[in-house]
Amino acid sequence: MIVDDWIAEKIGLPDGEALTREALEAWQLARLRETLSYAAARSSFYRERLTEPGLHSSFDGSSSAVDHNNFRSLRSLSDAARLPFTTPRDLAEEGIRMVCIPASQVDRIVTLPTTGTTGPPKRVWFTGADQELMIDYIHHGLPVMTGPGDVFLVLMPCERPGSVGELVAAGVERIGSRALRVGAIPADGSRDGEALEIMRREGVTTGLATAPTAARLAAKSAGDAVIAGNMRTILLSAQFISDADRRVIEAAWGCKAYEHYGMTEMGLGGAMACEVRAGYHPREADLLFEIIDPDTGEVLPEGEYGEIVFTTLTRRAMPLIRYRTGDFSRWIPGRCPCGSVLKRLGKVADRAERKDY
Ligand SMILES: [Zn+2]
Secondary structure, rough: OOHHHHHHHHHHOOOOOOOOOHHHHHHHHHHHHHHHHHHHHHHHHHHHHOOOOHHHHHHHHHOOOOHHHHOOOOHHHHHHHHHHOOOOOHHHHHHHHHHHOOOOOOOEEEEEEEOOOOOOEEEEEEEEEHHHHHHHHHHHHHHHHHOOOEEEEOOOOOOOOOOHHHHHHHHHHHHOOEHHHHEOOOOOOOOHHHHHHHHHHHHOOOEEOHHHHHHHHHHOOOOOOHHHHHOEEEEEEOOOOHHHHHHHHHHHHHEEEEEEEEHHHEEEEEEEOOOOOOOOEOOOOOEEEEOOOOOOOOOOOOOOOOEEEEEOOOOOOOOOOOOOOOOOOEEEOOOOOOOOOOEEOOOOOOOOOOOOO
């Protein structure tokens, strides 16, 4: 339970004290209030949203003008259900008004196409510290599948500082793996031979790729004893992951495939499989997840399928509050057999509209 130990340390529990849901949720509530106050004080978009008539008064019992009240009347995490949603459309059209820091403190801006509309693209802003959160997550989340001595192939964009592949490469290097930054390869397969040659020559043992890319490479290298002999694990990320693709990969390479769910708006990392490989544990110290009914907006109970909504708890450049992902999943009831106290998100059902990385 490396991730639990990391979160225990991150939220300030005394040395050796095990993570509990109570401690984690107390941290989440404190960070949620802090994020709301921070966003309302620094962003005109959130100031308006969070002080709409009725909303403000429902939180502090008065309808007085904006004092941002530290959102003390938010007494439990379930009170988050009273906060307004933020949508991808808000991000595209009003993103600039969500930014909470001066331009001089911005380290990276990721531009995402807005699929299916003619509207402006979404832009997600990050400070250096915002990006360090992802590197730290990889450092503490990926030892389940990689360690010193591994040769880790990165088949996602890593040419620019702060791109997903580069942050993952930096994280696995902290674990002691050797990262090979190859970058994304085209879907038409024109660089597949090159990627497979690198896998043979460098003795690649693990890596990161989208599921379709890994499945294509696996199918082309089925029967290759060198590659299969070296490969131990693979991390599949960024797109909907079909069971068929996963089976092709595991069969051809004789390796264990781990799945990850995330998107740029989450700060890339969202939730990751543990060794049980049934569901994804969210990065709960940094993100508050909810599952809602997409039609009514009501929060759904454990076990029911709905839309995934998240709130960033530790981001500075551009916090996102109750951001509607358009993705669907459910909470898997009960404690994970791995022993973690983190919740478990079930398989993400539909990512048709997302092309974030
Ligand atoms: Zn688990």
